[in-house]
Amino acid sequence: MPQRIIVPVADQTGLEARLAEHFGRAPYFAVIDLNDALEIVQTQMVENVGAHTGGIKQAHDNIVKLQPKAIIVYGMGRHGLQAFNDAGITVLKANADTLSQVISGYKKQTLEELTEGCPHAHRE
Template structure:
């Protein structure tokens, strides 16, 4: 019975997206400013608009964490505060070595994504 165990089936994965094209959506080069976010829960996919998730009522990572409750984040970039906060809350952050959502999630399920290197987390972008 354990041979069919799929740990990813019980994890909520969040990925920032540039577009809403389902599994073929392009992964965003931005995290907190992404136009869309994918929530992969087991094998189900929900795509939400960034402004509906991040409304500006607190740190971007905190709103995303509270509303989408990820266990895993797959991203191409992330700020140091968000990276540290996610890690502190037990969220694993992976580097999105992929072009599309489908490719990133399939690589993650196969264990082919590496954890996001802490030294690549950048200083936060401040809007003036």
């Protein structure tokens, strides 16, 4: 079954884009569509127009509308994690620095599910 994954990134350099440290403040989200063989069909960079500022806008609301199967992040806050869980979206913990590396981890199923949010999502 085709799958969509979303990864917060710091720049628009395609598959070599570096992951953003903070989910809600990521400048862009990479939207990756995979076919049944988990090959990349399409990659697009979407500006984070919902960067959160004191709860006024929430990035996760916009991501849920894109209907991903999974999101790959270094970490995220409790409210964002709960919103994705409620929407049936799996949140996975990134184990690499670039978009291509985390996509590889996703394909190999080496990424762990993120089960706890933190007050501020920072990389360990």
